[in-house]
Amino acid sequence: MKISNLKFMKYRRLASAISISIFLISILSLSLRGISLGLDFSGGTLIEVSYSSPVSLESIREDLETNGYLDSQVVNFGTNLDVLIKVADQSGNSSVGEDIFNILSNEGVPINLKRVEFVGPQVGDELRDQGGLGMLIALFMILMYVAFRFQYKFALGAVAALGHDVVIILGIFSIFSWDFDLTVLAALLAVIGYSLNDTIVVSDRIRENFRTERVLDPEDLVDLSLNQILGRTIVTSFTTLLVLFALFIFGGELIRGFSLALILGVIIGTYSSIYVVANMLMSLNLSKEDLAVPEPEGAEFENLP
Amino acid sequence: MNKFSIYQYLFILVILIIGSIYALPNLYPTQPSIQVAYTDSGKSADQSLLNELEVVLTQSQTKYEDIFLRENKIVIKFKDVETQLSSKTLLQNSLLDKVIIALFLEPSTPQWLKDIGANPVKLGLDLSGGVHFLLEVDIDSAQESRLELLLDNYRKSFKEERIKFETSFVENLNLFFEFSDKQSYNRALKKFRDDSPVINGVQYIITEKPSTNSLMLGYSDIALREIRDYAVGQNLITLRNRVNELGVSEPIVQRQGSNRIVVQLPGVQDPTAAKKIIGKTANLEFRMEANSRTSPLRKEEFPFKENEYQTAFLEKAVIVSGDRVTNASTGFDESGFAQVNITLDMEGGRAMQKATSGNIGRKLGVLFVEQKTKSELVSNSFGESIIEQSSYIEKNIISLATVQAVLGTSFRITGVGSPAEASELALLLRAGALAAPMKFVEERTVGPSLGKENVELGLKSIVIGFSLVVLFMILYYRLFGLAANISLMINLVLITGIMSLLGASLTLPGMAGIVLTVGMAVDANVLIFSRIREELNEKEPQTAIKEGFSRAFVTIFDANVTTLITALILYIIGTGPVKGFAITLSIGIVTSMFTAIICTRAMVNIVYGNRNIKELRV
Numbered sequence: 001m002k003i004s005n006l007k008f009m010k011y012r013r014l015a016s017a018i019s020i021s022i023f024l025i026s027i028l029s030l031s032l033r034g035i036s037l038g039l040d041f042s043g044g045t046l047i048e049v050s051y052s053s054p055v056s057l058e059s060i061r062e063d064l065e066t067n068g069y070l071d072s073q074v075v076n077f078g079t080n081l082d083v084l085i086k087v088a089d090q091s092g093n094s095s096v097g098e099d100i101f102n103i104l105s106n107e108g109v110p111i112n113l114k115r116v117e118f119v120g121p122q123v124g125d126e127l128r129d130q131g132g133l134g135m136l137i138a139l140f141m142i143l144m145y146v147a148f149r150f151q152y153k154f155a156l157g158a159v160a161a162l163g164h165d166v167v168i169i170l171g172i173f174s175i176f177s178w179d180f181d182l183t184v185l186a187a188l189l190a191v192i193g194y195s196l197n198d199t200i201v202v203s204d205r206i207r208e209n210f211r212t213e214r215v216l217d218p219e220d221l222v223d224l225s226l227n228q229i230l231g232r233t234i235v236t237s238f239t240t241l242l243v244l245f246a247l248f249i250f251g252g253e254l255i256r257g258f259s260l261a262l263i264l265g266v267i268i269g270t271y272s273s274i275y276v277v278a279n280m281l282m283s284l285n286l287s288k289e290d291l292a293v294p295e296p297e298g299a300e301f302e303n304l305p
Numbered sequence: 306m307n308k309f310s311i312y313q314y315l316f317i318l319v320i321l322i323i324g325s326i327y328a329l330p331n332l333y334p335t336q337p338s339i340q341v342a343y344t345d346s347g348k349s350a351d352q353s354l355l356n357e358l359e360v361v362l363t364q365s366q367t368k369y370e371d372i373f374l375r376e377n378k379i380v381i382k383f384k385d386v387e388t389q390l391s392s393k394t395l396l397q398n399s400l401l402d403k404v405i406i407a408l409f410l411e412p413s414t415p416q417w418l419k420d421i422g423a424n425p426v427k428l429g430l431d432l433s434g435g436v437h438f439l440l441e442v443d444i445d446s447a448q449e450s451r452l453e454l455l456l457d458n459y460r461k462s463f464k465e466e467r468i469k470f471e472t473s474f475v476e477n478l479n480l481f482f483e484f485s486d487k488q489s490y491n492r493a494l495k496k497f498r499d500d501s502p503v504i505n506g507v508q509y510i511i512t513e514k515p516s517t518n519s520l521m522l523g524y525s526d527i528a529l530r531e532i533r534d535y536a537v538g539q540n541l542i543t544l545r546n547r548v549n550e551l552g553v554s555e556p557i558v559q560r561q562g563s564n565r566i567v568v569q570l571p572g573v574q575d576p577t578a579a580k581k582i583i584g585k586t587a588n589l590e591f592r593m594e595a596n597s598r599t600s601p602l603r604k605e606e607f608p609f610k611e612n613e614y615q616t617a618f619l620e621k622a623v624i625v626s627g628d629r630v631t632n633a634s635t636g637f638d639e640s641g642f643a644q645v646n647i648t649l650d651m652e653g654g655r656a657m658q659k660a661t662s663g664n665i666g667r668k669l670g671v672l673f674v675e676q677k678t679k680s681e682l683v684s685n686s687f688g689e690s691i692i693e694q695s696s697y698i699e700k701n702i703i704s705l706a707t708v709q710a711v712l713g714t715s716f717r718i719t720g721v722g723s724p725a726e727a728s729e730l731a732l733l734l735r736a737g738a739l740a741a742p743m744k745f746v747e748e749r750t751v752g753p754s755l756g757k758e759n760v761e762l763g764l765k766s767i768v769i770g771f772s773l774v775v776l777f778m779i780l781y782y783r784l785f786g787l788a789a790n791i792s793l794m795i796n797l798v799l800i801t802g803i804m805s806l807l808g809a810s811l812t813l814p815g816m817a818g819i820v821l822t823v824g825m826a827v828d829a830n831v832l833i834f835s836r837i838r839e840e841l842n843e844k845e846p847q848t849a850i851k852e853g854f855s856r857a858f859v860t861i862f863d864a865n866v867t868t869l870i871t872a873l874i875l876y877i878i879g880t881g882p883v884k885g886f887a888i889t890l891s892i893g894i895v896t897s898m899f900t901a902i903i904c905t906r907a908m909v910n911i912v913y914g915n916r917n918i919k920e921l922r923v
Contacts, residue, residue, distance in 0.1 A: 003839075048755070097748070098577050114755040116576065120746035123439065127880075134878040138871050145870065149863055183814055186886045189875050190821055193868035193890075197828065200864040232828075232835040235781065239774045239831070240824035246770030247820055252762035254431075255817055262821070 008226045008274060009219045012282060015275040023164060026171020035174045038181025038257075039117055041131075043124035045087045045096040048114040049104060054080045060104065067103050069096075078253040082114065131185045135166065138192055146203075151290055154203045157280035158196065161272040165195045169264050183258040191265030194240070198233065198273035205229050206281065210291045218286060222278050237270045307850050307914040309907055317907055320899070321795060327802035330418050330425040335410035336370070337389035341379040341396065342405050349377035354404070361399050367392050382411055407553055408572060426804045427555075428571075429812030429885055430749070432763070434756035435571040436579055439747035440544075442564045446698075447536040447741030448478050448524065455522075456480055457622065468493050479512075480522040490518040497522065537564055539740035544568060546735075547582050561880065565746070576750045582732065588627040589734065592619040593660065594668040594705060610673055610701035611720075617705055619670045624660040627674075629653030633734035635727045636717070643727035644719045647734070654714030661712045671704040671718050673730075698742070763816035770820050771797075774827055782834055785923050788908040789830035792900040796826050799896040800889065807892075812885030822893025825868070829901035833857040838923045846921035850913060854906055861902065869894050 039046045057074045060083060064072050069087055077084035087096055097116035104111055139159055147155035166188060173180050205225040215221055244266065248259035341358060342350055355374055358381065362369055369392070371382040383389040393406050412425050430437050452475045459482070463470060469485035470493070484490040497511050497520060509528065512521040524532070537560055544566060548556045557569040573579050595604035595618040604618045632648040649657060661669065675698070704720035721727045775793065778786035800819060804811060837853030844852065872894060875887035913921070 050754070095577075095580075097750070112752065112754060113750070114752045116748065116750040118745070118748040120439075120441075122441075123746045130878045134874050137878075138874045141870050141874065142867050145867055182882050183817075183886075186814055186817075186875065186879070186883045189871055189883075190818075190886070190890065193871040194821075194825070196867045196871070197825065197864040200867060201832065201860050204860040204863065228839065229835070231838075232831050235831045235835070236824075236828040239777060239827045240821075242773040242777065243770035243820050243824040246773065247766045247817060250762060250766040250769055251817070252759065254759065255813060258814065258817055 004227050004230055005223075006227055006230070007223055009223050009278065009282060012275065012279050016279055019164060019272075019276060019279075022168055022171070026168050026174070029171050029174040030167075033174050033177075035170060035180050036177045037124075037128075038179040038184070039086065039119055039124075040182040041124045041128045041180070042088070043119045043121040045100075045119075046115075046117040047085045047087075047097050047100050048077055048082060048116075049085075049101065049111045050082045050114055051109060051111055052081070053109075055083065055109065057083065060085070063103060063107065064100065067099075069100065082253075127182065131182075134189065135192075138189065139163070142192075142196060146200075150203055150207060153281055153284045153286050153290060154207070154277075156284065157203070157277040158199045160280050161199050161269075161276040162192050162195055164272050164276050165191055165265060165268050168268055169261055172264060173261070178260070179257060181257060183255060184261045187258045187261035187265065190262060191269060194262075194266060195269030195272060198236075198269055199277050201229060201232070202226070202273045202277055206278070206286075207291055210286070210288050216288070218282065218288075222282060226274055226278060233270060233273070237266055240266050307847055307910045309910055309914075314907060317903060320799075324795075324799040324802035326418070326421070327423045327806045328798045330412065330414040330423050330805060331801055333413045333415070333425070335412050335425075336382050337384075337386045338380055338382045338409055338411035339389060339393050339396070340407045340409055341381070342377060342407075343403065350374060350379045355379050357400070358396060361396060362392065365395055367395065380411065405549075409555065422806070424805060424808070426801060427808065427810040428756075428760070429810040429815065430569055430571060430756075431751050431813045431882075432756050432760050432811065433571045434751050434753035435569065436573045436576045437570075437747075437749040437751075438568040438580070438583065438745060439561070440540075440566045440568065440583075440743040441746045442533075442537050442540055442566065443742045443744065444529075444533050444536060444564055445478070448529070448532055449475060450741075451532060452478065452480050462496075463493065466492070466496075468496070478523065481519065482521075483517065483519040485518070487515075487518060490515070490520070493520060533564060536741040537566065540743060541566060543739050544583060547732075566743070572753075576748065580745070580748075582729075588674040588739075589630070589730075590626045590672040590674055590700070591624045591657070591660075592622065592670050592672060593624065593664060594618065594670050595620050596667065607670075607672060607700055607702050609705075610703050610722075613701075617670065617702055619672065619702070625649060625653045625656050627734055629656075630734045633731040635724065635731050637724075638717075638719050642719060643721055643724040644717050645721050645727050645731050645734070646715070646717045648715045649713075651714070657712045657714075657716075661708050661710075665708050665710065667708055668705050669708050669712075670702050671720075672700050673703045675699050675701075759813050763813055767816060767820055767823075771823055774823060778827065778830075782830075783922060784912065785830075785834050785837075785909065788905045788912075789827065789834075789901070791908060792830065792904045793823060793826055795904055796822070796893070796896050796900040799900065800892050803892050803896065804889070807888075809888050809892075810885065811889070812882055814882040814886035815889040818886045818889030819893060822890060822897055826893070826897035826901050829857075829861045829865075829897060830905055832861055833901075833905070834923050837921075841921060841923070846913070846918040849921065850909060854902070858902060861898065865894050865898055 057076065061072070061074050064074070064085070071088055073084075073086040075084050076082060085100060087100070097118055101111075101113055101116070139162060142162070143155045143159050146158045169188060169191065170180075172178075173184070178184075202225070205228055206222060209221050209225045209228075210218075213221060213224065215224070241263065244259050244263045247255060248263060251259055341354070343354070352374070355372060358379060359372060362372075362381075367388060369381050369383055369388070371380075373380055381392070383392065389408060393408060396404070397406050414424060418424075456473060456475055459480070460470075460473060468489045470482050470489065471485055472481070472483045474481050482493065484493055494511070494513065497509075500509075510523050510525050512523065514520070541558060541560060545556075545558045548558055548568065548570065553570045553573055555571055557567065559567045561567045568583060570579055599618070599620055603621045605621055606616050606618050609615045609617070629649045629652065630647055631650045634646050636644050636646050638644045703722075704718050706719070721730055771793070775790045778789050778793075780786070782789065797819070800822070833853055836857045837849050840849035840852045840856075869891060872887050872891040875883055876891065879887055
């Protein structure tokens, strides 16, 4: 079997420039535009109803306005028979959903209640804090594990890649004003898992080659490693994307945001395992000496600056 | 050389068999059924109720498949949902309030599977349809009401012991007393010290202010935690009782965090009705009407429920409150008005007897205590205006009647409004009072049509994604791909089996988690196979297989451990949908390691292990 011989690291400065600029654009968008928080984090009431025949959203809006709901969002959800209404928090009042359903049923057109979600303001805040905290704990634990199993340079590479992926996905959600809800948060955490999977595979091969191959130039060693696992990287990303596209297309409206975030995550994660992790290792001057002798357990920690 | 020992094969086989057995119940269809229980929780369903139900069903020529007695309840199975629904209406109309009828789906799992604890996977609310509530217990008000009680006791005993005090009140969760002179102050301090640090199992902290002759009593941290645990625990019990009264099968009532309670009612379609019963903090207080000799400090003015402009003074001391009620039922008095018949427990009966025996001719007031929520706009420390929710307690007099005779454990109260209001009050009294008020902080209702839609969509995307992957693997890796595909199927069976065994609920994000595991399980095999391909460049096929598996193992292990760390953190910090995702992801990671590494290896060994292969195509 022939292994490809692509010079990945030749373009590493270009890749760094691209990564850094997309990263900065994401940060800029996040700080200027913020992120459109879904109901889970913002608090408020959401109600989904289905009609037997298409209705005009405008008439529903007017109907709600005359009944005192001035800033409600009314949109179609999936089909033009399903209508989703979002009302920002009304003084933490948990009966808004019932009220709106009654207003709409009084219009004389038969409707079917599909779901009502009410999230109080304090719950939303807590979920947001929990989510952020979870992400930080996850990153830290992974940093420790990789530093322990590999070497601290790999750990820095892994965490840089994860931070890169998470911030860019958040940035894309911010730029396109897509709703960020609990399922997207779950997807983001799954992306951490997936991207990490890729990162470990890459790191593992780099470590192996640095220890065993006779070539001396680190750049050649990294290129060799990336080429050796290229087949695997493509196949795995492809099969995972197959499944995710099935979810995105057939999984229904409720998990569309979830599958979208994961699709982005798999693509970005695959890229970052090559260009962020390997790049980081090159920049940190990973040398054969770093990995030469398998050190006794725990000794890696002494290398920490 | 690539051979497993007979024990290794046996081990794999045993795990496969166990996994399959526990996944098996999911293949049996569920059957629409109803469950009938007596409204009075003290009574268990018996043969006579069963006969009664049978007669009603036979008379109306309703077809049912089976009727039997199970754990205080009678279960009736039907062929279809229509008969199930019409029978529920039929039975409820003929037996009225005597019984509670709940709809549910009875799994048709064979007995031998049930005996070993194999049950089908539970569906989460987003898949089954139903209502989810998150309630927050108002701990502050629980503490305050405890302090009020303590205040009352101290006032009484200070009076008896002639310890003179000027003012006394509860403020900022502290009990405050200002004494008239040094001597009273010292005697009270001694009394506090004697009682403290533990009064009724609760620890207090005494703050002395000799300069103003005043004393403060506050809770210690341990006491605060105890009060919180007590209030939440008590509310949990009460909520369970109330949910049982609603007649929902398989409800979930659980504590979440320090002061929240999750209530999940699968199958409930009317959240309004459920909320009314669950969220209501109705209680009753029995107090004597204040007369001319009652000091102004010891009486309170309350409006009547019927007419808020009419008020009356009642004594501050509560004779008995709703938590002493052991049974309550509705009836009608001589003139046809609704009334509630109340039975108290022994202690309540004694207190009532003691209070009424000296007071025949005086009036006894019944206070209806209700917790309500109001919201107001306030500015926070940043000057932004935010909405603050606060709960307050409204107390109204529902009856003020002259005591005709000494009352004991059972009596009746009138003036409770319409028959419907009377039966709601009776229900709330039966279910017990809440130890502390609660408010709804989250509510999700999923209609049955959406639930069904979600199941279909989830299954569809799993099947499609799965088929695409299987097809690709066969085309790309041939025989090795087939082994990987068989492992993938085994993986799905194991995930289902473990989910059933753990009793974890499957949610829509959970399904997404399974889909993701399928994608990641393939990765392990892809890693192994591409490694074998590489090794084939330099080594013999048998050695290549061996090296491929063992070298890839390290990578797969590290990758899976780190993903498992993420999944576990998700499980610990997450709630609801995130938790569902984390559960299936964690199970999936573990099972996929087993199937992708061990099962695939076993298959490869069986095919290639004993042969001398010249050429290997991966």
